[in-house]
Structures are given as structure tokens and as C-alpha cells.
Amino acid sequence: MDAHSRGRADEIDPADQWVLNPQTGNYELRLDHSAGQPQTPSRPRRSSTATAADSADTGHGAAAGHGTATEAPVPGQRRRRVSEGGGQQPPASRRKRKQGASRKKKVLLWTGGTMAFVLVGGATGAYMLYKKLDSNIDAVDVGNAAVETPGMDGPLNILVIGNDVRTGEGNESYGNKTNVTGHADTTFLIHIAEDRTNATAVSIPRDLKIEIPDCPTKQPDGSTKVIPGSVGRTKFNESFGVNGRDPGCTMRTITEMSGIGINHFMMVDFNAVKTLSAAVGGVKVCLTKPIRDTQYSKLNLDAGEHRIQGEDALAFLRNRHGLGNESDLDRIKMQQQFLASMMRQLKEDTLDSPTQLLDVANAATDALTVDKGIGSALKLTSLAKEIGKVDLKNISFMTVPVVDNPDEPPNKRATVVLDQTKAPQVFSMIQNDVSFTEVKKKEKDAKNAKTQAQAKLLQGPRAEAVDVRVDVYNGSGIQGAAQSTINWLQNDMGVSRSTNKSNAPEKAAKTTLTYAPNQADQARKLADMMGLPATALKPGTQDAGEREPMTLVLGADFKGAGAPVKGPTKAPDVDKVEADKKVCAE
Incomplete structure (x- = not known):
């Protein structure tokens, strides 16, 4: 993995880029060069008009190696107040800022976003913390596997990849000890609506049989090597780590499967689960019946509610024994419950504790591997602020519709395939930015007004x-x-x-x-x-x-010459749960 480019003007103190907005009582990132302007100006949108390309129509889009989005201009600096005696006064306390509704909306979809709150801390401390957080992050160049976006405008599709690598302290007993790169474990395709009123997190089972396309990957010497795709269908988890496939290969596999262009990826491993769950002080989970798995995950929990962290948290996410059909699909439901609970935990408890928040930010950045498009603390902060605009009750968790693999005998079915009726409907709704939840009337009316204007x-x-x-x-x-x-x-x-x-x-x-x-x-x-x-x-x-x-x-929603591009407006009949709902694993 390549170390990311810092891309920062070293003479600028990052902490000075945050100023108090007297109208809201919140600290905001200043994007202009004026020392007297407290508010953040809007960012102009880049033209979406396509220009001619010189390459032949091979169907692979543009050549690999897109540049990353241009950094915002360096903001103007905050003036220090001078006391009557000529000395500098210490900065005003930031702990008594207004506790308005805007803060309640700053909910995180995953823990990497906690930096949006961390970086508004004290000036000197924030600068040191920024350098620490920035150096934590591993960034990978995935070339044109990532669909570029103009800043953070428009709908966003982020792939959160679970990596089952067994390296690291305490992980020696988990399966294959020789697996030093890991494979793609359960993965979440997360869609953030353009108007930020809703989001959808679709779980992709590791045992889904799928075709993996040819994958251009960046090599340490800067060259590009094409990793051959699979011969026929294979398990989804082989889209990463096998034959040198990088996270870009997983992104390409999802795009090939769904027609959805992926903007960014985040990858977390076993160690991330342990450190993040500990950093938030444990995550609340619920079981309708006890689980005693002494052979595999070693999970040992009674029925009822528990607060778990570290090894117990990892065991909870890995376990599938003692649940329903003891399948990967049952395990996914536990993982969805865990992530939704962590989101509520961040909103209700962690955000009120600066010390705990710092622990979460440090653990999150240290655990993440991301694409270069979001390969810095400030870029992750910008992404987190967009995610934080979505209300928890309008974040839907679901599993991509699948059916048992018909090529396997009924008594030995270990894999699944896409449900060819329901899965395309789910993908089409994401492509067309259609919500799986009912948003508030005010938000819905605003979106309807925009839709009606577009329809004209x-x-x-x-x-x-x-x-x-x-x-x-x-x-x-x-x-x-x-x-x-x-x-x-x-x-x-x-x-x-x-x-x-x-x-x-x-x-x-x-x-x-x-x-x-x-x-x-x-x-x-x-x-x-x-x-x-x-x-x-x-x-x-x-x-x-x-x-x-x-x-x-x-675009990726193109289905073939003569096939309508329009998608459905209503969700198919699939199991889903909203992030604000407390559910118990069965």
C-alpha cells in the first residue's frame, strides 16, 4: 500500500482554518482568504459536459490514473486577540458552544467520520492531532475504478470493505495464518442521496458467486499490471487479495455486478473492529437467545442486551453458529445490528466526551485504508460532514437480494447467487437515487419540487x-x-x-x-x-x-441499446432495518 500524499501547505496551521459562526454557534471550515468573513461560501459545481476522448471505444472508460479532486484554496487565518497589556489572550473556550439541532444531525455512518468533530478542537492540539491522524491513513491509488466527483457534490457511493486478514496481535487463532493480505469479507455498498435526506447500506455476502472482471492495478514502481478476472463465477471474497487484486478490483467487481459507479472505498480489518469498539466504550447489542460457540468464534453471550468490545465485538461479527440457518446471511444481520448500534452510540454518548472522541478518531484513521481521493484527514472530514447530514431514521440497512446457488445440491449449499428479479430493482433504485425510506414531509416536498421542475x-x-x-x-x-x-x-x-x-x-x-x-x-x-x-x-x-x-x-446505468434507462420508483419486497431501530439478533 502506498503512503498517501499529504497535499497540504505546511505554512498554514490547520487549526486556524476553523472559525466560529456567530449565527449558529458552531465552528466551521473557512474556505475564503478574508480574515473577517465567518461563513463558509458555497463551492461552484464543475460542468458535467463530456469532452471528446482520443482512445478507442473499448468499453473500459478513460485510461487509468485519473487525478484526484483539486484541493480547496487555503483559507484566511484567524487573528489572535491582543490584551490591553499587549500580550495575546488565550482563545475563547469552545466547550460552551450552542447545542442546537445542527449538532444532533452530525451523525456518523462509520467511525472514520469522527474527525469532523475532532478537528474543531483547540488550535495547538488540533494541529498536532491533524498531523497524527493524517499520518495514520493508508491510501491506495485505484485508478479509474473510482468514479470521480466534483468535490463532495451529488450522490455518493462508497464501498466499505471488510478485510479478513489474520495478521496482528491476538488474531493468530482466526483461520488461515498464512493469509497476509486478506480477502474481501462482508462488504457494504453505501449510497448517500444527492439531497442528503437518506442513505442506503447494502450488504454484499462474501459467499456470493459472481464474475470478477480483469483488473488494472498500480504497482510499487508506478506501472500498471492487469490482473486477469475469474474464469466463470467464483466467490465474491476473491475480488480482493487473490492473485494480487487490490481494493480497486473489488470496486470494479461491484460496478460490473450492479451497474453502480463507486466513488470511494474504505477498508477495515479484524484489528479495526477491536480497537474501534473499545474506543467508543463498547457497543450495545441484543440477542433473543443465548449463543455458546466454543468451536469457532468463541462467542459466549446470554440472551438479552450486552455492551461488547475488543475480542467479544470481533467474535460477535464473525459468529454465524447458533443463529437461524447458521449462514453468512445470518451473520450479516448481526453485523448490520452492530454498525447501527455503533452509530447510535456515537450520537448519544461518544460525541459528548472529547477524550473518547479523540480515541475514536485515532483508532478510526489508524484502522482505515482508503482510496487517494479521500486519503487525508481533511478529505475524510469533508466526507464525514456530508454523511452527517443524513438522519439515522432515514438510513436503511439491507442485504442484496440473493437465492441459494442452484448448482449446489440441496444438502450442501454453501454459496448464493443474485436474485435476478429483486437485485436489479435494488441496484436501479440506487442508480436513480430513490430512497428506501420515507423522509420527513418538508424534505420530501423539497425533493418533489425539484423532481417536478426537472420533469418539465x-x-x-x-x-x-x-x-x-x-x-x-x-x-x-x-x-x-x-x-x-x-x-x-x-x-x-x-x-x-x-x-x-x-x-x-x-x-x-x-x-x-x-x-x-x-x-x-x-x-x-x-x-x-x-x-x-x-x-x-x-x-x-x-x-x-x-x-x-x-x-x-x-453511464453505468446503461443496460444496452434500446433498453430504457429509467429505474423503479418503489422498493422491491426486501428485508431492511433503519439505523435508529434497536433490534435483537435471532
């Missing part, structure tokens, strides 16, 4: 097919997608003025159609043909020339 883009006259001009770029990851779309448009739909522009500069999570105001009738016609949702339409502000084409970028 599809209202109005349509051009004739022969008058539609469009350049098609492939950002889907499907080989030959642009050419197959061109063939369909020209031969079946009569759009003769369509052109294959090869690969998009980078992979796209969603299909988009960018057009000028005077091309709106063409955009509506093409949207009708392709079944594009209103959210795929991206109108510009300046009229185009008479022969200027629109720009269509095929």
Missing part, C-alpha cells in the same frame, strides 16, 4: 428523428456500448446524424444528455427513444450552432 424538461415539442444530432461517448464500462447505441439509433430509430465519439474521459455513474436551449426538442425526442429519465437531461445556457450536436454520455 420533458414537456414540449419533439424534433423529427432525422433532425436529431448527437455525439455518443461510452462511460458505461461496457465494451462497445457507444457503437451498439449508434447502430441502434441509425438503423432502428432513424437518427442518422449520430456519431460514435469513443470513450468518455472518465467513467460515468449515470447516463446524461447535455444540450443547448435551442436543442430542447431534439433532447426530448432522444429521451423518448432511449427511455431517459428527466434527471438525465442537462440543459445548457447558450444556444448551439446549426450543426452542433448534443452530447450523450452512457
Whole structure:
């Protein structure tokens, strides 16, 4: 694993980048250069218009090695107050800040986000802590396996990978001692809605049979080596650690399986579970019946509620014996209960204890391996603030719909395969940013208003097919997608003025159609043909020339030429639980 780039102006004290907002009583990160401006200005969005690429349409998106997002400008510095005697006064106490509703909303989806609270501490202490936290983090360059985002705008898809590596103190007795890299254990695909009203955490079973694609990986010397994919279907846990596969291979596997572009990954191992659970003072869990597993996980708990940490916490997450069918799916339910409880614990207890909060931040950063896009304390802080906007009751935990593997005999079934009816519906809802929970009326009304405004883009006259001009770029990851779309448009739909522009500069999570105001009738016609949702339409502000084409970028939601891109608006019948609910493992 490569050490991450620090990317920080050393002459700037990071603690001085936080200032008190007198209107809210909270400390905020200042993004301007003025010493007198207390509020954080908004960040302009980057244009989503695709540009031409020189590479051939191979279906692999842009070439590996995208640059990371540009850092925000260095903020202006806070002036120190001077006493009447000419000396400097100590900074005002920050412990009595306003306890408003905004703080209650700062809930963390995983413990890495605690730095959002840590970095608003005392000036000198925060600087030393920042350096410590920053040096804790391991960052990996996964190339174009990660779909880049303009800052932290828009919907976010984060893959939280459980690594079952057995190295580290106290882990010698857990399975394969020779496994020094680990494999992908149960993994969470976490979707954060664009409006931050809801989030979805989908568990991917380690024993899911799936095809693993070819995977370009960065080598220590800077070169790229392509790791061959699996021959046929194999267990999902082999998407990491086998044959040199890195976390980017796990990201590519999920994208290949779901059509969902992944923005970032976080990876945690056995040691992370032990240290993080201890740092928060233990995590509350509940059992409907006692568990006595003396042979495998060594979990020994009575029925009822318990507060567990360290080895007990790890045993709780690893255990599947004495539960339901004693399967990986039963274990996943325990893991979901544990994570939801940890989130409540952070909100209710840990955030009120500065000492405990520091312990959590240190343990979290020390335990995390992330992609370079979030490979610093400040970048993780920025991500944490976005996650913290989501209310616990609107965070859904579920397992990707699966069925028993039909290729295995009934009495020896050890693996599962995707439910081909329900799983695509779940993936499509995530692709189209549809919530699995009912959000508050005010939030829902605001989202509906935005949806209605977007829907108006599809209202109005349509051009004739022969008058539609469009350049098609492939950002889907499907080989030959642009050419197959061109063939369909020209031969079946009569759009003769369509052109294959090869690969998009980078992979796209969603299909988009960018057009000028005077091309709106063409955009509506093409949207009708392709079944594009209103959210795929991206109108510009300046009229185009008479022969200027629109720009269509095929995204990860592209299912094939002629297949509608629109997704479902209602969740399929799947088991799910919200993060604010206290449930007991059965």
C-alpha cells in the first residue's frame, strides 16, 4: 500500500482554518482568504459536459490514473486577540458552544467520520492531532475504478470493505495464518442521496458467486499490471487479495455486478473492529437467545442486551453458529445490528466526551485504508460532514437480494447467487437515487419540487428523428456500448446524424444528455427513444450552432441499446432495518 500524499501547505496551521459562526454557534471550515468573513461560501459545481476522448471505444472508460479532486484554496487565518497589556489572550473556550439541532444531525455512518468533530478542537492540539491522524491513513491509488466527483457534490457511493486478514496481535487463532493480505469479507455498498435526506447500506455476502472482471492495478514502481478476472463465477471474497487484486478490483467487481459507479472505498480489518469498539466504550447489542460457540468464534453471550468490545465485538461479527440457518446471511444481520448500534452510540454518548472522541478518531484513521481521493484527514472530514447530514431514521440497512446457488445440491449449499428479479430493482433504485425510506414531509416536498421542475424538461415539442444530432461517448464500462447505441439509433430509430465519439474521459455513474436551449426538442425526442429519465437531461445556457450536436454520455446505468434507462420508483419486497431501530439478533 502506498503512503498517501499529504497535499497540504505546511505554512498554514490547520487549526486556524476553523472559525466560529456567530449565527449558529458552531465552528466551521473557512474556505475564503478574508480574515473577517465567518461563513463558509458555497463551492461552484464543475460542468458535467463530456469532452471528446482520443482512445478507442473499448468499453473500459478513460485510461487509468485519473487525478484526484483539486484541493480547496487555503483559507484566511484567524487573528489572535491582543490584551490591553499587549500580550495575546488565550482563545475563547469552545466547550460552551450552542447545542442546537445542527449538532444532533452530525451523525456518523462509520467511525472514520469522527474527525469532523475532532478537528474543531483547540488550535495547538488540533494541529498536532491533524498531523497524527493524517499520518495514520493508508491510501491506495485505484485508478479509474473510482468514479470521480466534483468535490463532495451529488450522490455518493462508497464501498466499505471488510478485510479478513489474520495478521496482528491476538488474531493468530482466526483461520488461515498464512493469509497476509486478506480477502474481501462482508462488504457494504453505501449510497448517500444527492439531497442528503437518506442513505442506503447494502450488504454484499462474501459467499456470493459472481464474475470478477480483469483488473488494472498500480504497482510499487508506478506501472500498471492487469490482473486477469475469474474464469466463470467464483466467490465474491476473491475480488480482493487473490492473485494480487487490490481494493480497486473489488470496486470494479461491484460496478460490473450492479451497474453502480463507486466513488470511494474504505477498508477495515479484524484489528479495526477491536480497537474501534473499545474506543467508543463498547457497543450495545441484543440477542433473543443465548449463543455458546466454543468451536469457532468463541462467542459466549446470554440472551438479552450486552455492551461488547475488543475480542467479544470481533467474535460477535464473525459468529454465524447458533443463529437461524447458521449462514453468512445470518451473520450479516448481526453485523448490520452492530454498525447501527455503533452509530447510535456515537450520537448519544461518544460525541459528548472529547477524550473518547479523540480515541475514536485515532483508532478510526489508524484502522482505515482508503482510496487517494479521500486519503487525508481533511478529505475524510469533508466526507464525514456530508454523511452527517443524513438522519439515522432515514438510513436503511439491507442485504442484496440473493437465492441459494442452484448448482449446489440441496444438502450442501454453501454459496448464493443474485436474485435476478429483486437485485436489479435494488441496484436501479440506487442508480436513480430513490430512497428506501420515507423522509420527513418538508424534505420530501423539497425533493418533489425539484423532481417536478426537472420533469418539465420533458414537456414540449419533439424534433423529427432525422433532425436529431448527437455525439455518443461510452462511460458505461461496457465494451462497445457507444457503437451498439449508434447502430441502434441509425438503423432502428432513424437518427442518422449520430456519431460514435469513443470513450468518455472518465467513467460515468449515470447516463446524461447535455444540450443547448435551442436543442430542447431534439433532447426530448432522444429521451423518448432511449427511455431517459428527466434527471438525465442537462440543459445548457447558450444556444448551439446549426450543426452542433448534443452530447450523450452512457453511464453505468446503461443496460444496452434500446433498453430504457429509467429505474423503479418503489422498493422491491426486501428485508431492511433503519439505523435508529434497536433490534435483537435471532
